[in-house]
Amino acid sequence: LAELSKKRAFRMTEQRRTILEALRAVKTHPSADEIYETVRRALPRISLGTVYRNLEFLADKGVIQKLDVGGSQMRFDGNPKNHYHVRCVDCGRVADVDLPVSRTFEKVKTVADGFEILAHRLEFIGRCPACRRRKRRR
Amino acid sequence: LAELSKKRAFRMTEQRRTILEALRAVKTHPSADEIYETVRRALPRISLGTVYRNLEFLADKGVIQKLDVGGSQMRFDGNPKNHYHVRCVDCGRVADVDLPVSRTFEKVKTVADGFEILAHRLEFIGRCPACRRRKRRR
DNA sequence: TTATTTGCAAAAACTTTGCTGATAA
DNA sequence: TTATCAGCAAAGTTTTTGCAAATAA
Numbered sequence: 292l293a294e295l296s297k298k299r300a301f302r303m304t305e306q307r308r309t310i311l312e313a314l315r316a317v318k319t320h321p322s323a324d325e326i327y328e329t330v331r332r333a334l335p336r337i338s339l340g341t342v343y344r345n346l347e348f349l350a351d352k353g354v355i356q357k358l359d360v361g362g363s364q365m366r367f368d369g370n371p372k373n374h375y376h377v378r379c380v381d382c383g384r385v386a387d388v389d390l391p392v393s394r395t396f397e398k399v400k401t402v403a404d405g406f407e408i409l410a411h412r413l414e415f416i417g418r419c420p421a422c423r424r425r426k427r428r429r
Numbered sequence: 430l431a432e433l434s435k436k437r438a439f440r441m442t443e444q445r446r447t448i449l450e451a452l453r454a455v456k457t458h459p460s461a462d463e464i465y466e467t468v469r470r471a472l473p474r475i476s477l478g479t480v481y482r483n484l485e486f487l488a489d490k491g492v493i494q495k496l497d498v499g500g501s502q503m504r505f506d507g508n509p510k511n512h513y514h515v516r517c518v519d520c521g522r523v524a525d526v527d528l529p530v531s532r533t534f535e536k537v538k539t540v541a542d543g544f545e546i547l548a549h550r551l552e553f554i555g556r557c558p559a560c561r562r563r564k565r566r567r
Numbered sequence: 568t569t570a571t572t573t574g575c576a577a578a579a580a581c582t583t584t585g586c587t588g589a590t591a592a
Numbered sequence: 593t594t595a596t597c598a599g600c601a602a603a604g605t606t607t608t609t610g611c612a613a614a615t616a617a
Contacts, residue, residue, distance in 0.1 A: 301597090302597065304591070337598080340584080340599070341597080361550065364580090365582085377540055377542075380547065388541065390537070399553065403525065405561075406555040409556065411553045412554060415544070416546070416549065417548075440572070441616080442573080444573070445572085478609080479573055482573085482609095502607095569617100570615105570616100571617100574612100575610105575613105577610085578607105578609075579609085580605100580607080581605085582605080582606105585601095591596080
């Protein structure tokens with residue numbers, strides 16, 4: 292990694308920059324295809340594969356975060372620092388939670404079965420305002 | 430649901446029973462294909478589709494739990510009560526965590542953005558004993 | 568008897584990858 | 593100049609589904 296960045300063995304291409312900007316511009320936590328649709332407006336020839344490759348690349352570099360929250364798709368977060376999320380049961384929308392990271396859980400170093408703990412991930416499951424309204428109407 | 434169970438509109442087939450027994454017999458949290466491989470030993474003609482359908486069915490009925498922990502596959506738990514899990518970063522193995530469910534997080538009813546909170550899900554990410562050993566050797 | 572369930576195969580949904588030409592530095 | 597990167601299309605992985613035959617109750 293240190294070698295890589297020293298040698299500058301990666302480029303800031305138009306595609307990479309546009310993807311990163313698109314992700315940083317929103318506070319939602321878009322999936323790869325949502326980012327693809329956004330970026331496509333600026334770069335109509337970009338491919339979905341390129342979007343996936345760059346998101347993976349940026350997450351590897353610690354510039355962004357790949358969120359493996361519940362649901363069938365990965366989501367991406369322009370903020371690489373650990374924080375908690377809520378996911379809407381109905382529409383799958385993901386948002387940040389305004390709670391600090393638990394000091395208690397951060398201190399856990401081992402659990403039963405001899406697992407060595409590296410991190411923890413907390414996700415709230417709920418209903419977003421839009422879906423609450425939709426449900427009330429029904 | 431009440432109607433369904435009153436009318437007994439479901440059967441306890443050989444396949445369903447075998448799948449449930451296989452899941453209850455282990456404390457690992459197997460994926461659908463792992464359960465398929467196990468059940469196949471008793472019922473060689475069973476199809477993967479049947480395994481998926483029954484796991485979904487049993488989870489819907491609250492008999493088992495479908496775990497949407499990180500990773501590309503769903504995992505299943507014979508214990509339907511909410512509890513926390515650890516997942517091994519290296520091999521994906523999932524185990525139960527010997528921590529009580531957080532009263533603090535259980536009390537959270539809303540978060541920023543007006544989400545109505547229904548539940549929470551905590552997952553530790555770690556390294557299982559086998560993978561720790563494997564890593565030390567390298 | 569008959570509504571539910573199965574096996575099979577095809578499809579769906581999401582993501583990764585091989586290859587060739589393009590391009591950032 | 594050249595190693596990295598993009599576009600394209602094909603393939604991989606996991607899960608779902610349509611349909612006709614089988615079966616639990």
